[in-house]
Amino acid sequence: xxxxxxxxxxxxxxxxxxxxxxxxxxxxxxxxxxxxxxxxxxxxxxxxxxxxxxxxxxxxxxxxxxxxxxxxxxxxxxxxxxxxxxxxxxxxxxxxxxxxxxxxxxxxxxxxxxxxxxxxxxxxxxxxxxxxxxxxxxxxxxxxxxxxxxxxxxxxxxxxxxxxxxxxxxxxxxxxxxxxxxx
Numbered sequence: 001x002x003x004x005x006x007x008x009x010x011x012x013x014x015x016x017x018x019x020x021x022x023x024x025x026x027x028x029x030x031x032x033x034x035x036x037x038x039x040x041x042x043x044x045x046x047x048x049x050x051x052x053x054x055x056x057x058x059x060x061x062x063x064x065x066x067x068x069x070x071x072x073x074x075x076x077x078x079x080x081x082x083x084x085x086x087x088x089x090x091x092x093x094x095x096x097x098x099x100x101x102x103x104x105x106x107x108x109x110x111x112x113x114x115x116x117x118x119x120x121x122x123x124x125x126x127x128x129x130x131x132x133x134x135x136x137x138x139x140x141x142x143x144x145x146x147x148x149x150x151x152x153x154x155x156x157x158x159x160x161x162x163x164x165x166x167x168x169x170x171x172x173x174x175x176x177x178x179x180x181x182x183x
Contacts, residue, residue, distance in 0.1 A: 003109065004102045009083065015099040017084035017092075022047045027079030027107060035069070035076035035180050036114040037061070038104070040122040040154065041092045047085035052078050057155040061119065064155070064166070068173035069180055077114070079107055081126045097126055108146050115179045116149030124151030139172040141179075150176050 010024050018024075025042040028051045037053070045055035053061055062073050082092040082100040092100075104126065108116070118124040121134040128142040128151060137151050152172035158165040 004106050006103070006106055006110070009103050012083065012103070015084075015096050017082065017086060017096055020087050021084040023050045024083045025050060025052050025080060025085070026083060027052060027077060029074065029077035031077055031107075031110050032113075033075060033077045033111065034114055035065075035071060035117060035176075036108065036111045036149075037065070037076055037078040037117045037119065038123045038127055039078070039080045040120045041080050041082045041089075042085040043089050044085065046080075052080050053155075056159060060155040060158060060166075064169055064173060065117075068170055069177055071180070077107070077111055079104070081123050091122060097122070101126070105146065112146075115176060116147045117173075117176060118149065118151040120154030120157070121151075123154075127151075138168065139175050141175065149179070 009026050012018060012024055025046045039052060042052060043055055046052050065071055081104055082096050083103060086092050086096065116127055118127045124130065124134060124137055127147050128144045130137045130142065134151060134153065138153065139150060141148065142150060150172055152169050153165050158169055
């Protein structure tokens, strides 16, 4: 795969999502971070604000990472599988994920030494390439051609599912901890 120029990402019009978005949500944080968080797609707040995970789900995710990994928001890079909000927050379609894939691949290439925390099944499959339900993949070290890390539940699932999902997310982050911050 040929790499793309990340400087062109903010003006991308490669798929139909460009027609319905307010802005491309590129990602934020240091590109040389030890941790890269990858989500599914921007939501309404992210589309309006231009940064990933700034709504309620993001607040929960940031709090869990802070509490379990002792990393403040400024210490990791955070992005999404697709960079534009799908209409009505629907899951991104395969062709949208495929079209956006070069952007994500380039972000992961730039952060080659980072460990990846994929949140949600869409992100987990995109980064690590597994098949099947998230419950079978979560909490274990996964590797792909470009990345190593774990997949856990999306924080939106925790907001819907309550404390049991938050507990599982905490367990997953503890698996990641030695890879990010040492023992």
